[in-house]
Amino acid sequence: MRFTLADLECLAAVAEEGSLQAAATKLHRTHPAVHATLKKLEHNTGIALLDREGYRIRLSEAGKAFHREAQELLHKASHLEALAQQLGGGEETDLKVVIGDLTPVPPVLRHLKRFFAACPRTRLHLHFEALSGPWERLLAGEADFIVHHIDKSDSRFEWQDLQAVTLVPVAARDYLPFPVSKNLGPEQMKPFVQVIIRDSASAEGRNYFVVPGAHSWTVADQQTKKDLIVHGMGWGHMPLHLIERELRAGKLLSLEGRHFKRSKLELVVARRRGAASGRVARQLWQSFAELA
Secondary structure: OOOOHHHHHHHHHHHHHOOHHHHHHHHOOOHHHHHHHHHHHHHHHOOOOEEOOOOOOEEOHHHHHHHHHHHHHHHHHHHHHHHHHHHHOOOOOEEEEEEEOOOOHHHHHHHHHHHHHOOOOOEEEEEEEOOOHHHHHHHOOOOOEEEEOOOOOOOOEEEEEEEEEEEEEEEEOOOOOOOOOOOOOHHHHOOOOEEEEOOOOOOOOOOOOOOOOOOEEEEOOHHHHHHHHHOOOOEEEEEHHHHHHHHHHOOEEEOOOOOOOOEEEEEEEEEEOOOOOOHHHHHHHHHHHHHO
């Protein structure tokens, strides 16, 4: 190469400051040293980069074009230097977090916002998955952390408990053509649409609360499921934190009884046991204790 990054920095300083002396002050160099660097840069490139005819030195038209490209190169070099410092210090450039479909999302997002504000050089990749989708991503190495429920007997997972989520079987107030009783059972519900979450995993996963033989519709997320149920288009089990207001207002009725019961799932933050992690990942793992 016929010039160095230091040569380009010198040209950029002259363009920004408007004089050799001001550029020399900015670069902590002498006036003769800046002048010599620019003369060498012009000689090596074969371009008259500066217009010296006026009172103040300025870039020539060719110099302006060269400077525009030089700025982009200097920006990339600065980014590369910062990246080298980041990697050398054990900081990850990217972290991948998957939030499961039953997770109360706002508190998790607030936590991630605070954490990554203090780690601006690490890029967050946030994904939302349903049912066994978070497990599949984590075990395939496509996620660093998941916020979801897990099988705690699976030794592949390391986890921290966060909170319990209550699931309630519900329907819109006028959806069923008969009074809801404690004896309501699967046979009575078979003719009615059960709204269920579609598993986002590539392999077939588990089914939760599905009535065998019942007519069913599938949706991708809990909010869509809630909307269908509230609008009297089906029934299903919903996380209590998403429907408390509608239950209190009487828009939704609980179908709890002998056959359809409330249930609880323990939400955790999980990672692969023994997976290598850098400094930011370790700090994020420790910080999740604040959500418990």
